[in-house]
Structure formats: structure tokens, C-alpha cells
Amino acid sequence: MLSFLTLLVAATAVYAAPTNGTTDVLDIRSGTPSGTGTSNGYYYSWWTDGAGDATYTNGAAGQYSLTWSGGNGNLVGGKGWNPGTSSRVINYSGTYQPNGNSYLSVYGWTRNSLIEYYVVESYGSYNPSSAASLKGSVTCNGASYDILSTWRTNAPSIDGTATFQQFWSVRNPKKAPGGSISGTVDTACHFNAWANLGLNLGSEHNYQIVATEGYFSSGSSTITVS
Template sequence: MVSFTAIVTAALVLIPSAIAAPARTLDSYSAPNSLITRQGSPWQWWTEGQGQFSCQQQGGGKYSCSWNGKSGGGMVAGTGYLQQQSRTVRYSGTYNPKGPGYLALYGWTRNPLVEFYIVESWDVLAPGEPWTLRSNFTSEGNNYGFYTAQRVNKPSIEGTRTFTQYFSVLNQDQKKVGTVGGTINTANHFDAWSKAGYRLGNFEQNMFMVTEAFANGTKLPSGTSTITVS
């Protein structure tokens, strides 16, 4: 999968906030210039390439985005959570994508180095690297497929490295587009991955509920989202 969240030299925009967030949801900001610093920040807002991208965090765990990407263009925006191995994430709002991208919970671990996603909604997934299905499981009444992918000599929170990506992907017939909402119990996903033989490492970075959009070949992204998380 094209993973724009793994670009070390991405440019970020500083957006102030004056409204307190729900418990454990973080609403402070920084303007880092490297992935490891950005991943430690509670708010992600990053773009690359050409296109029109606009995202604003509105406080209280809420953010809104609109995007219209051109070739090579993409964006990631999301609200972060305190470093924690397991937690329950609740989200609601609207998500209206066209083209590649997804609404997902996203994060990293070290030892082993893993980039992980819990994908709740999308229009076109368009993975860059081949996905391999490892298992199927149920969480919170929803059915997911667990996939892995290998990224070779790509940017990571430890610099240019080879690492594995984990993806929980909600079944096509259960995903929602337009009005969205749900509960993600991360412990269920982490346990399912472990049972399939794929463990996570140390949780030293924050997790984020993100809207991600990217161009993949002739497939271009556009859409809007307004998401509240707690």
C-alpha cells in the first residue's frame, strides 16, 4: 500500500487549538520536520505533491478535511492518542471519499518495527505493496481480514528500514461511507494478529484516527471528512 504516513521529509502545517479534547484525546500541536518527531505529536497534518488539501482540527477530538489530489499528491490528517498498548476508540461523523485512501486507526511499534492500520472505511484501497491475507476474525460484531505487507528500504520512525505493515480491513459488506461511526477495541485486533503469528513491539509512539488520501497511478483522490473521536 502506498503509505504516505511513512514519509520522513513531509511538510506539516501548524494549526492552533483553543478547545479542550475528551479524556485521553490530545489536542496540542507541533510542526515537526521528521517522521519520528511527527509520530510523537498528537496531531498529524501532512501533504505532499500537487492538489488542493485542507484540514483543520476543531477541538474536542474533532477534525474536518477536504481534498482533491493530483498525480503524486496525498495527505494525512488525524487526532492522536496517548501512547498505550490497548485502548477502545470511538469515532463518528461523515466520510465521503473518491479514489485511493481510507479512514483508519494508525500507529507504529518498535522491536519489531511495525506500521499498523485498522481500516474502517474506504473507496479504493489501491495497495502499493502486495497484501497477503493471514486470517479472518471478528471484533465488536464486525468481520475483519488481517493482511500483511513488506516495505523494503522505506522511511520509518527509525529512518530508512525494511519493516512489516499490518492491516485489519473491515469486510466490504460492513463498511460505511457517508455517515460513519463505530468502536475499535484495539486489544481484539492485536490479539488476532498475535494468534496469526504476527506480534507487535513496544508502543513508544502515539496512535491516530486518520483520514488518508493518495494518488496511485491514474487513480486520484478527492473527498471530504468530518470525524470526531474519543
């Protein structure tokens, strides 16, 4: 597997807007990832729907860079581990400069049950808390997070089109975007809080990355994960 990945995509796509409060606005995903594999000892995942201009680059160790423009499409990329775990303490640092709708989060999946999850550290113009059901809150690493969940029906997943739950912890207030950013995410703190609210992850972890996601927006992100 190549340790350096650069993809430049320019295409068009059709956007179907969310129709109710239980649908994540960053939800238009289809097809297979544009690239996954290992880079300098870390797992990476990079996906774009091809509707905007985007360049993803794997750097040394746990670093990656992403720039996107054009105000179109959905994309997500980042570095971390595969499989993930229920007890990893994840550190991240770098710069995050979104213009519009974007997330910076610990992002992953489990199987048995199939769950997609986010621990959102920062975001651009759209707060994901507005599109999911609030279940409670938790304090982790000195910060408060809202805990939310929602269902996805017949949606793209790591196992193809499926129906599954999303679990969310959204930092409140968010870390300010627009420049330097750093932090620590203790996954056990979030996962235990979710379980206490009846939100149980699956028994088999798939990938677990620090991801930058953009949706009909533009921006740049250079993040180092450890």
C-alpha cells in the same frame, strides 16, 4: 503548540507506481510530517507530500476536518493519542466522503519492533487487501476483518528510512463511505488476533490516531475521536 492548524498545499510531485503485490499502494511518503502536536487534549498528525490541494483543520476536543482535491499526491491526517496503547477502545463518528483511493482507519506505529499498523474501517475505490498477504480473520465489535501483513523495504517511517512490517485488519465488508459514519475499534481484539498469527507489535507504542488518508484522489472527512 497551536491548537488550531490549517495548512493549504499546492505543489507537484513524481509518483512511482507499486511494482509488486507486497507494496502498499498508499506508500509514497518522504520527508517529515507537515504538522504534529496536541490540540484540545488530543494528539494530531498531519502529513502531505505537497502534490495536491489539501486543508487540514483541528476542531474542538477530538474533532478534525480534512478536504483534498486535484487528484494528486498522498496525504494523511487525524487525531488520537501519543503514545498509543494495546488496549484502547476507540470511538469515532462524523462524515467520510472519498472520491477515489482513500482509507479511514485506526493508524499507528510501534518501536522495538518498528511496525506500522492499520485497522481499516472504510475505504474508497481501492481495497488494501489486494496488496498484502492474507493471514487470517477476526471478529471484533460484531464485524469481520481480514488480517494481512506486508513488508516495506527502505521506506519512510517514524525513524527515517527503514525496513519494517505493516499489519492490517481490513473490515469486510467495509463501512459504506459517502456520508455519515461511526464505529468502535477495540484495539486489543485486533492486536491479540495478530499476535495469535505471529504478528507481534513492538513493545513501545508511538502515536495512535483515527486517520483519513487520500492517494491521488479527492474528498472530505470530518471525524470526532474519543
